[in-house]
Structure formats: C-alpha cells, structure tokens
Amino acid sequence: MIKKLIILLLPILSLAHPHIFIDTKLDFTTKNNKVDKLQVSWIFDDMNSQILMMDFDTNRDKKLDKKETQKFLKTYFNKLSKNRPFIHVKVAGKNVSLTKHISPFSIKYKNNLLVMNFTVDFKKIKQTKTIDIGFWDETNYTAFAMEPERIKFKGKKLKVELGFYEEDLFVADVLKIML
Amino acid sequence: MSDFFNTVLKEFIELQQKLNATISSNFREINDENMLLPVLTILSVAFIYGVVHAMGPGHGKLLISSYFLQKNRSYKEAFKMGYLISLIHTISALSISFILYYILEVIFSQTFQEVSFYMTKISALLIIGVAIYLFFEQHKEHIGANLNQKSDLSIAFSAGVIPCPGVMTIILFSILMGNITVGIFAAVFMSIGMGLTISLSAILATATRSKTPSRVSKLFPFIGNSMILLLGIYLLIL
Secondary structure, eight states: OHHHHHHHHGGGGGTTSOSEEEEEEEEEEEETTEEEEEEEEEEEOHHHHHHHHHHHOTTOSSSOOHHHHHHHIIIIIIIHOTTTTOEEEEETTEEOOOTTTBOOOEEEEETTEEEEEEEEEOTTSOOOSEEEEEEOOTTOSEEEEOOGGGEEEESSOOEEEEEEEEETTEEEEEEEEEO | OHHHHHHHHHHHHHHHHHHHHHHHHHHHHOOSSSOHHHHHHHHHHHHHHHHHHTTSSOTTHHHHHHHHTSSOOOHHHHHHHHHHHHHHHHHHHHHHHHIIIIIIOOOHHHHHHHHHHHHHHHHHHHHHHHHHHHHHHHHHHOSSOOOOHHHHHHHHHHHHTSOOHHHHHHHHHHHHTTOHHHHHHHHHHHHHHHHHHHHHHHHHHHHHHHHSOHHHHTTHHHHHHHHHHHHHHHHHHO
C-alpha cells in the first residue's frame, strides 16, 4: 500500500522539466470524411531508449519479447502514473473513453530508438463537429511533441489544426480535426 | 498573455529536447578518429542544458533566494553559494547513479525515481531543520541574525542533496555508450551551467534586498525564513 502510494506520488516531483521526450507520429486512415482508424507511434528519445532497453531487454537481444514487453508496460506505464497511457480524445469538446477502441501496445527497437505503437479504432466512435487528440502526462515527467510533418493521412485529408491543451503551468500539443 | 506563456513553456520544453538529442547524437559520433568535435559539442551543449535545466522547479532556487533575502551579503557570496548547491547536486547524482548501476544493479528507470523521492524527503527534513535553526538564531540576536558559514553549508547541502535527474540520465547513457569519462565531464559542465542559474537567483535576492528601504527589509529575515520553512513542509507532504 505504502509503495503504491509512493509510486503514485513520484511523478509530481518532476513538475515542469520533463525527463523523457517522446516524438509522436500519427497515421490516420479516413473514410467518408470521418476518421476510420489512427495508428500512433511514440518514439522515445535516444538516452531514455537506451536506459529502458538496459532495464527491460533482459536477454540482451536488442528487442523486447512478449514477456519483456509486459514487464515494461506493467512497471513503466501502469505503475508510474495513475492515468496512463496519456491518451486524450475529445469529440465535439467531450471526452471519449477509449478502452473499447484501443489496441494493445507493441514495442519495437529500431535505429537505436524505442518505439511504442498502438491503434485507435474510430469506427464505433460517434464523430461530430471536431475531434481533439492529445497526448500528455499531467506530471510532465514525459513530454510529447507533435509536428505537422509527422501527421499523415491515408484516404481524404481532413482539415487539421495544431493547438494547445493548457492547465496551470502545464501545456501540451493537441491536434484538432475539423469534420 | 496566457498564449504567450504557453508558447514560452512549450519552447522551453522543446529546447530541452533538442539539447538532450544533440548530446546523445554526439556521443554516438565519438570514435578513435573523430573525438575532438563531438566531445567539445557535448561539453558546450551540456553547459547550456545545465543553465536551462536549472530554470525548472527544484534545484534550490527558491531556497537560496529566500536565504539571501535575509541578510546583507555580497554578490560574490551569492555566486559562490549557487555553485556550492550545484556542486552538491551533481555529486549526489553521480554517486547515486554509480551505486544504482554498479552495486545494486536495479531497474534503473524505476528505482531512480524512488531514490529521488526519498532524497526529496531527506532534503525536506533538512530544510525544515535549517529553518528552525535560523528562527532560533534570529530570535537570539533579534532581527539581522549572523548568517555564518555553518548555515551557508547547511542550506547548500539541504538543497543540493536531491540528485539532479538530468545528470543521472547523461551519466547512465554515457556508461551504456562506453564513454563514461566524457559523461563525467558532461556532468561537470552541466553543473557549471546549473550553478550559473542558481547563483543568479541568489544574486537577484541580494539585489532586491539592497534596493529595498530598510523599514521594509527589516521584515525580510522573518519572511525569508518563513518561506524556507514552508518550502520544507511542502516538499515533505508532496
């Protein structure tokens, strides 16, 4: 119990200087002017990729097998913050729960970088007006960056706009899709 | 105004990401034939990274400025104190990284946060202790306590004892890249950069004090020390 409490409190310490930098890559597939699915890649920075591989690639074969991946997800993402995995989606300004629409995470180690991939299936999500997609860690231990050149569309390109999610002393990128 | 602030904050995070990436990519470029340029790049970027990194919360800026508000001190003393904190901060990070990696062989990315947590609690208790000591001294000598070398050292130690996570990451990365010497030098340069930022906050406090009329500044020992005490309590219950 005490350990759990401590682990929940840990990220608060980091406040505004992030220690893990993640570049996000978004690949949308569209159908009838709606989002059909979204493939997300989180690319970890070089330093943390090496440290995480040292920690979790226990057999040192330069990839994370099923067991290692599970341990990674369990230790790293589930324990260190209460609201993993940092994915925030809003439709017409309202939060959408993604539990039923999100694929399991897969992890690859490529060109010295750790990449985490997952897919959000939008088929059964009712889409009206706008969709906001953002990734952020309220504790700012991990900082996510979105860049226009890493946002791609398969099918018709929808109108998008990069903006901010903001809260006291905290800011994150948000992609707004205009339907 | 809020947009301006957000943009600045975002730029600040992006800058840290760029500096971090420049350090890691230059570590990869070091080889027997190509040593000088990547090493010089790492050291200079580590210095800038230190300056920027210490601008974030933590690193003892609030503590040192509250302390320097209390008594007339010279800019030189303020400067020296900033560097003392940075030095202890870096030594703490270096020793903890080495212990975790070579002796305990733990899951670093997890343990390193647990260690930071406990060190913050230790730091909080030390800060509260120093605040109580300073209140006691002020009471004894009335307003304008004699802030001696002993209290300078305790302040520097209580703030610096929290290991700098930025330094820990660089050190561990350098070990994994097989270039620990460059990693240690990078940590030293980063600490010189951090010292500059921390010193600046002490210097600003000193300047504020000297520019404030004495009828107001006679309240500073009480205000400054109360801030130290509150900071200690905040870190303890955080």
